[in-house]
Amino acid sequence: MIQLDIRKKLLSAQGEFQLDVQLEIAQGEFITLFGQSGAGKTTLLRCLAGLAAPDAGYIKVKGEVWFDGAARVALPAQQRRASYMFQDYALFPNMSVRGNLEFALRPGASHKRVDELLEMMGLGELQQRKPDTLSGGQKQRVALARALAAEPRLLLLDEPFSALDHATRVRLQDEVLRLQRHFGLTTVMVSHDISEVYKLSQRVVVIEQGCISQQGGPAEVFKAGVSSGKFSFAGEVLAIETADVAFAVTLLVGNQIVRVIASADEARHLKQGDRVMLMSKAFNPMLVAVGHTDA
Amino acid sequence: MTAEWMGYDWQPLLLTFKLAALTTLILCLIGIPFAWWMAHTRVRFKPVLEALVSMPLVLPPSVLGFYLLLAFSPQGAVGHFIESFIGLKLAFSFAGLVVASVIFSFPFMVHPVQSGFQSLPPSLSEAAYTLGKSRWQTFVRVLLPNIKPSLLAGVVLSFAHTIGEFGVVMMIGGNLPGETKVAAIAIYDEVESLNYAAANFYALVLFSVCFAILLAVYLLNRRMMMRVG
Numbered sequence: 001m002i003q004l005d006i007r008k009k010l011l012s013a014q015g016e017f018q019l020d021v022q023l024e025i026a027q028g029e030f031i032t033l034f035g036q037s038g039a040g041k042t043t044l045l046r047c048l049a050g051l052a053a054p055d056a057g058y059i060k061v062k063g064e065v066w067f068d069g070a071a072r073v074a075l076p077a078q079q080r081r082a083s084y085m086f087q088d089y090a091l092f093p094n095m096s097v098r099g100n101l102e103f104a105l106r107p108g109a110s111h112k113r114v115d116e117l118l119e120m121m122g123l124g125e126l127q128q129r130k131p132d133t134l135s136g137g138q139k140q141r142v143a144l145a146r147a148l149a150a151e152p153r154l155l156l157l158d159e160p161f162s163a164l165d166h167a168t169r170v171r172l173q174d175e176v177l178r179l180q181r182h183f184g185l186t187t188v189m190v191s192h193d194i195s196e197v198y199k200l201s202q203r204v205v206v207i208e209q210g211c212i213s214q215q216g217g218p219a220e221v222f223k224a225g226v227s228s229g230k231f232s233f234a235g236e237v238l239a240i241e242t243a244d245v246a247f248a249v250t251l252l253v254g255n256q257i258v259r260v261i262a263s264a265d266e267a268r269h270l271k272q273g274d275r276v277m278l279m280s281k282a283f284n285p286m287l288v289a290v291g292h293t294d295a
Numbered sequence: 296m297t298a299e300w301m302g303y304d305w306q307p308l309l310l311t312f313k314l315a316a317l318t319t320l321i322l323c324l325i326g327i328p329f330a331w332w333m334a335h336t337r338v339r340f341k342p343v344l345e346a347l348v349s350m351p352l353v354l355p356p357s358v359l360g361f362y363l364l365l366a367f368s369p370q371g372a373v374g375h376f377i378e379s380f381i382g383l384k385l386a387f388s389f390a391g392l393v394v395a396s397v398i399f400s401f402p403f404m405v406h407p408v409q410s411g412f413q414s415l416p417p418s419l420s421e422a423a424y425t426l427g428k429s430r431w432q433t434f435v436r437v438l439l440p441n442i443k444p445s446l447l448a449g450v451v452l453s454f455a456h457t458i459g460e461f462g463v464v465m466m467i468g469g470n471l472p473g474e475t476k477v478a479a480i481a482i483y484d485e486v487e488s489l490n491y492a493a494a495n496f497y498a499l500v501l502f503s504v505c506f507a508i509l510l511a512v513y514l515l516n517r518r519m520m521m522r523v524g
Contacts, residue, residue: 051421077424084425090418094440103436104426150426 001027002154002186006047006057006067010210012038019043019054019210027062028184030177032191032201034221036234040210041190045156048188049084050077061154082154083147087162089139091131097142098127104149117145121175137168141175148179155180157189161196173199194222237274240267253278303496306473307481311501314389314477315457318396319404322453325397326404327446331434333405334412349406351399360466363395367467387469392477395467396457403452411445412438444519451512455505 002025010019019040025031033041046052047067048059056069066075083104092100101114118124121141131139140160147155160176161169177200180187191197197204197218204221206214214221235253240262242248247267251258260278262270270276299305333344351359366373367385377383385391415438423433439446461479468475470484478497485494 049421049425051425077421078427078429080425081427082425084422086418086422088416088418090416090422092419092422092437092441094437103423103428106427146426156425 001025002048002059002061004048004057004059006044006054006059006069008040008043008047008052008054008056010040010043014038017210021207021210021212023205023212025186025188028186029203030180030187030189030201031203031205032189032197032218033207034191034194034197034204035207036192039207041207042158044207045084045158045188045190048154049082049156050075050080051084080154081150081152082156083150083152084156085143085147085158085160087159089131089143091139091142091146093131096128096130097123097134100131100142100146101149104146106151109151113149113151117149120179121145136164137172140164140168140172144172144176144179148183148185152185155185155187157187159190159192161191161193169196176200198222233278235276235278237270237272237276239272240270251276251278303493304481307476307478307497308500310389310473310476311458311478314392314396315454317393318400318457319450319454321393321397322400322404323450326401326449326453327408327439330405330408330449331412331438334409349402352402356399356460356462357466359399360395360463363391363398363463364467367391367394386467387471387475389474392464392468392475395463396460399460399463400453400456403456404449407445407448407452408442411442414445415441444516447512447515451508455508458501458505 002023004024005022006019008019010017017040021040021044033044035041043052047054050066053074054067054069057067058065058069059067061080064075065071065073066080067073092103095103098114098118101117102111105111105113118127121144123138123141123145126134126138126142131142134142140163144160157176161172164172173196179185189197189200201218204215204218205212206221233253235251235258237249238252238257239250240247241250243261245264247262247264249260249262249267249270251260258278333341333348338344364386365371367377368374369378369384369386374385377385383390385394419437419441420433423437424430428436459479460477461483464475464477464480465483468477468480470476470480476484478501482494482497482501485491485497
């Protein structure tokens with residue numbers, strides 16, 4: 001059981017704001033911190049890992065104090081046994097796949113654990129390879145195996161699937177889920193991919209501007225947007241063109257390019273590079289099946 | 296002690312390589328940790344330190360040599376202190392040359408190694424920390440092995456630069472055979488006494504050795520690049 005209540009001043013492109021989060025995480029729970037980039041999710045994860053220090057507050061794990069601002073206690077990252085999986089995987093380029101896992105072993109731990117993990121993750125054939133020669137998906141599996149080799153008490157995942165193609169992503173999500181259940185690992189993931197959050201997490205914590213704006217099961221949290229009868233997507237303005245009386249605005253939504261019509265009034269406030277919300281009433285959506293994903 | 300071979304006195308050359316090797320060794324011990332510290336520190340006076348470290352690149356060696364001579368002089372505070380407490384005479388001695396060379400070649404070790412450390416993503420050290428590894432273990436097993444080309448550049452440049460030193464040695468070492476008469480000084484000396492054959496001999500050896508070292512480094516670097524790419 002993890003209890004935390006922390007505050008930390010953050011700087012973003014929009015200016016200064018305060019990360020102010022109170023949270024309890026149950027043993028073995030898979031929880032996701034969801035929200036826009038720059039909302040403070042990664043900072044929260046780093047505070048849990050001991051890679052960043054909050055300005056004030058406390059973090060307690062199973063009664064052990066990891067951080068206490070008032071008592072000036074901060075357990076170093078080395079002693080927390082919180083494995084952190086980085087977005088860039090942070091594999092050690094000088095070590096083989098096997099070497100990376102062996103490096104992560106706790107002093108005195110059996111090398112059998114490395115063999116088990118290599119087998120479990122299907123990395124046996126790759127064990128002598130250097131990380132630079134691996135594909136994105138393979139690197140991700142090595143990073144996950146390495147995180148588990150350290151026998152963590154807490155697994156922290158920072159947008160673990162963001163650099164992967166769709167098929168690899170789905171396969172690895174299954175793998176993460178399987179291993180997380182197998183080891184009964186308390187896991188905190190940072191993500192802004194709704195499908196991933198839906199699939200993996202038992203609880204979603206939505207973070208906006210450093211504060212928790214909403215939390216609950218994924219179905220409960222993401223239903224909110226639908227029940228209001230609206231779709232809304234965050235996008236970025238790529239171009240604005242004049243077309244007679246109206247304006248055609250080209251937007252990047254997710255990884256798709258969309259052209260929409262805007263009135264002169266709307267377009268006046270927009271410029272290239274602006275972040276916008278694209279909203280629509282859900283009265284006439286078209287749903288077309290494009291194939292199944294095999295689990 | 297003389298080291299005659301093939302009709303030439305090899306002593307200045309041996310002394311040069313002894314000085315370069317010792318200087319490089321000391322620079323490894325203090326320059327690499329210092330470069331790591333410089334790569335990560337956020338102290339406010341870092342630009343001052345960076346400027347100081349780079350000074351030997353732009354100053355005439357005679358300026359550095361002049362101040363070191365004043366400092367090393369047994370009449371001066373520093374020289375007096377070192378001589379009476381450590382029993383080391385620095386002015387016109389081999390020990391003095393080593394100290395001066397370390398200062399003079401400092402940027403040649405620190406610059407490549409510091410930029411090597413800075414080019415590594417911070418997540419590498421952080422990953423090692425979260426896996427329970429100490430700073431020292433991380434430094435030795437993760438950081439150093441991943442900046443091998445920079446370390447090689449630092450070692451070779453320091454070594455080669457120490458071989459090529461003249462002005463500082465001239466100022467604080469003088470011309471004592473077997474003690475401070477390195478090859479660069481010997482060349483000057485031989486030319487002054489119109490002994491061109493001997494000057495040519497020293498010059499040719501220095502030229503060949505420096506060329507061979509630099510060529511080896513570039514070849515080795517190319518192999519390392521090819522293995523990575």
